[in-house]
Amino acid sequence: MSKFKFSVGPWNVHGGADGYGPATRQTICIEEKFKKFKEIGFDAIQFHDDEVVPNINELSVEEIKAEARKMKVLLDKYGLKAEFVAPRLWMDKRTIDGGFMSTSESDREFAMWRAYRSIDIARELGADLIVLWLAREGTLCAESKSPVWATKQLIDAINKMLEYDKTIRICIEPKPNEPIDRSICGTMGHVMAVASATIDPKRVGGNLESAHAILAGLDPAHEIGFAMAFDKLFTVHLNDQNGIKYDQDKSFGVENLRQAFNQVKVLLENGYGDNGEYVGLDVKAMRTTLDKDSYKHLENSLKIFKMLEEKAEKFDYAFRDKCIKERDFEGLEMYVLELLMKG
Numbered sequence: 001m002s003k004f005k006f007s008v009g010p011w012n013v014h015g016g017a018d019g020y021g022p023a024t025r026q027t028i029c030i031e032e033k034f035k036k037f038k039e040i041g042f043d044a045i046q047f048h049d050d051e052v053v054p055n056i057n058e059l060s061v062e063e064i065k066a067e068a069r070k071m072k073v074l075l076d077k078y079g080l081k082a083e084f085v086a087p088r089l090w091m092d093k094r095t096i097d098g099g100f101m102s103t104s105e106s107d108r109e110f111a112m113w114r115a116y117r118s119i120d121i122a123r124e125l126g127a128d129l130i131v132l133w134l135a136r137e138g139t140l141c142a143e144s145k146s147p148v149w150a151t152k153q154l155i156d157a158i159n160k161m162l163e164y165d166k167t168i169r170i171c172i173e174p175k176p177n178e179p180i181d182r183s184i185c186g187t188m189g190h191v192m193a194v195a196s197a198t199i200d201p202k203r204v205g206g207n208l209e210s211a212h213a214i215l216a217g218l219d220p221a222h223e224i225g226f227a228m229a230f231d232k233l234f235t236v237h238l239n240d241q242n243g244i245k246y247d248q249d250k251s252f253g254v255e256n257l258r259q260a261f262n263q264v265k266v267l268l269e270n271g272y273g274d275n276g277e278y279v280g281l282d283v284k285a286m287r288t289t290l291d292k293d294s295y296k297h298l299e300n301s302l303k304i305f306k307m308l309e310e311k312a313e314k315f316d317y318a319f320r321d322k323c324i325k326e327r328d329f330e331g332l333e334m335y336v337l338e339l340l341m342k343g
Helices: 030-040 061-077 105-125 147-164 188-196 210-215 220-229 257-269 296-313 317-325 329-341
Strands: 006-008 044-048 081-086 129-133 169-173 204-209 233-238 279-281
Touching (some): 006 296, 030 061, 030 296, 061 105, 105 129, 105 147, 129 233, 147 169, 169 188, 169 233, 188 204, 188 220, 220 257, 233 257, 257 329, 279 296, 317 329
Parallel strands (some): 006 279, 044 081, 129 169, 169 204, 204 233
């Protein structure tokens, strides 16, 4: 029995379309996803704002709240919670140059409108967390905007959100590249710096995604630990990544098992989840996956996490201390590998 609670986003089950090819599977309605998520063992749903209110840009504030209440009824039907809401700024034509950091004032105003609506939606769903994936916040042309100005724009946007709702928490999901070339706030260290500059640093933290850390050439477990040292790890997106290339969102642990083990271990060691945090997955099925296997990547990721949790609970700290005292790090490494390979 895992000590953790798990969350998943509707986008984790999709048709397989990408930038290089069309969909390969049928679309599944959101209620069917909720039903299956609950059966698999998930406790909460991660939302983008337009997954709750698909025609969000066409509705009034009250109409948006009413649509959010309908989604809350659906969540309650399947015994699920809402973990967070994220404004999906990067898909609108007004955010091609970024949202909060756009060089267009009217586009920045639109980004703030969506951010405020995400807060409204979160409150209707019973969530207090807003995740910012800063997909296009940076530059494609290095000289097009000052990184000093851009960083200050981000801090200003977060401050406005903190002022809009005095209890909401803001969670930045850092990524070093793709789709933007030069990102602003690309690592957990950047998140900590931005949080410290806001009007209420305690309400600003980070969402560490395994693949994003790998894309930055960093170790996900260390990024998780760094954030936890500052009480800033508000949630996680666990997945895997085959090297420094495009963001793959592979099933957790399938590429780097020891690296995955250490992510689970650092969460377990430091009481992650004790304050209600969820272990979130952000994984995609391979394009070759058949319709009947649309959820297999999620099932596999949960199974791998729980197996690694059992391994972490068996970790022999006395033997570790003995190895440290004797400077026998080869022995310690072999112990970890044997622990992982034994049935």
